[in-house]
Amino acid sequence: MKSSRTQPSLSEIASQLGARLHGDGDQRVRGLATLKDAGPDQVSFLANRAYLKDLPSTRAAAVLLHPDHLEACPVPALVLDNPYLGYAELSRLLDPLVGAHRPGVHHSAVVADDAVLGEGVCIGPNAVVESGVKLGDRVVVGPGCVIGSDSQIDDDGFLHANVTLYHGVVIGKRVILHSGCVIGGDGFGFAHDGSGWRKIAQLGGAVLGDDVEVGSCSSIDRGALGDTVIGNDVKIDSQVQIAHNVQIGDHSALAGCVGIAGSTRVGRHCMLGGGVGLSGHLTISDGVQVTGMSLVTNSILEPGVYSSGTGAMENSQWRRNAVRFKQLDSIAKRVSRLEKRDSSDT
Numbered sequence: 001m002k003s004s005r006t007q008p009s010l011s012e013i014a015s016q017l018g019a020r021l022h023g024d025g026d027q028r029v030r031g032l033a034t035l036k037d038a039g040p041d042q043v044s045f046l047a048n049r050a051y052l053k054d055l056p057s058t059r060a061a062a063v064l065l066h067p068d069h070l071e072a073c074p075v076p077a078l079v080l081d082n083p084y085l086g087y088a089e090l091s092r093l094l095d096p097l098v099g100a101h102r103p104g105v106h107h108s109a110v111v112a113d114d115a116v117l118g119e120g121v122c123i124g125p126n127a128v129v130e131s132g133v134k135l136g137d138r139v140v141v142g143p144g145c146v147i148g149s150d151s152q153i154d155d156d157g158f159l160h161a162n163v164t165l166y167h168g169v170v171i172g173k174r175v176i177l178h179s180g181c182v183i184g185g186d187g188f189g190f191a192h193d194g195s196g197w198r199k200i201a202q203l204g205g206a207v208l209g210d211d212v213e214v215g216s217c218s219s220i221d222r223g224a225l226g227d228t229v230i231g232n233d234v235k236i237d238s239q240v241q242i243a244h245n246v247q248i249g250d251h252s253a254l255a256g257c258v259g260i261a262g263s264t265r266v267g268r269h270c271m272l273g274g275g276v277g278l279s280g281h282l283t284i285s286d287g288v289q290v291t292g293m294s295l296v297t298n299s300i301l302e303p304g305v306y307s308s309g310t311g312a313m314e315n316s317q318w319r320r321n322a323v324r325f326k327q328l329d330s331i332a333k334r335v336s337r338l339e340k341r342d343s344s345d346t
Contacts, residue, residue: 023076047084101140172210180217187221187244
């Protein structure tokens with residue numbers, strides 16, 4: 001777009017998104033909002049039929065929507081087969097953080113003499129860049145970040161404030177790391193000598209592929225010997241724990257508070273709901289979806305949707321069910337004996 005990044009016209013938005021515009025293309029917009037809250041200088045979107053009731057009364061400058069809903073739209077429309085993807089693209093175009101960081105090194109930052117900085121790098125206040133670090137072009141290092149020795153960040157990486165990379169971490173292109181996340185910390189490795197614990201040095205690394213995003217206060221541990229590896233286009237929510245030597249395949253997504261124990265392998269295109277726990281040394285097939293709060297203690301070798309646990313219920317009912325659950329083994333044995341007796345009688 002040649003116009004102001006934050007106030008493009010509807011015709012420019014249509015061109016950028018590949019949408020069909022119905023209405024005045026000269027109208028400029030400053031942001032995005034819901035159908036109910038949007039004003040005359042904001043764009044909204046309709047991607048869920050549950051919100052179709054809000055379309056007739058919207059005051060938005062335009063609405064991103066599917067062709068099926070065009071006739072019901074009272075304002076200009078940006079017509080797409082997948083309006084939610086259009087919304088995602090437009091949100092990036094209107095993001096005020098894009099292009100807001102000027103290249104340069106803040107005077108309070110500490111950058112090692114042998115660190116290699118690409119073109120257009122921005123290093124914020126009180127950041128630390130240690131010896132042997134290599135930063136690609138247009139990398140942004142936010143205030144208070146620490147990048148350990150011999151780590152690498154490829155082009156267009158974005159580290160929000162107070163991100164910590166330990167030594168020898170490798171980060172791909174266009175990676176976003178949110179505040180407080182820690183990449184490459186020691187894995188949980190200890191040996192018991194009969195009276196106490198002896199630390200096992202974690203000698204591997206941590207490698208993140210291209211287009212990875214890691215939410216705030218998440219931890220990805222380095223490997224004990226080999227590397228912990230996060231594939232391309234993996235999306236990790238906040239407060240997620242990924243232990244040493246875990247491997248996660250391309251295009252997978254992990255919701256908040258997921259915990260993955262050491263040496264587990266998660267396939268490609270997997271989705272783990274909030275609070276999911278995976279035990280160590282498991283293999284999870286490609287295309288697996290695990291619903292929220294599930295505990296996985298065995299490998300999953302076929303794609304599909306998996307769940308464990310029970311939904312919330314009244315406590316009195318839950319207590320009765322818990323008692324019955326303890327009795328399942330004895331009930332199963334009794335049923336087996338009865339089946340054998342019936343079989344012998346016939």
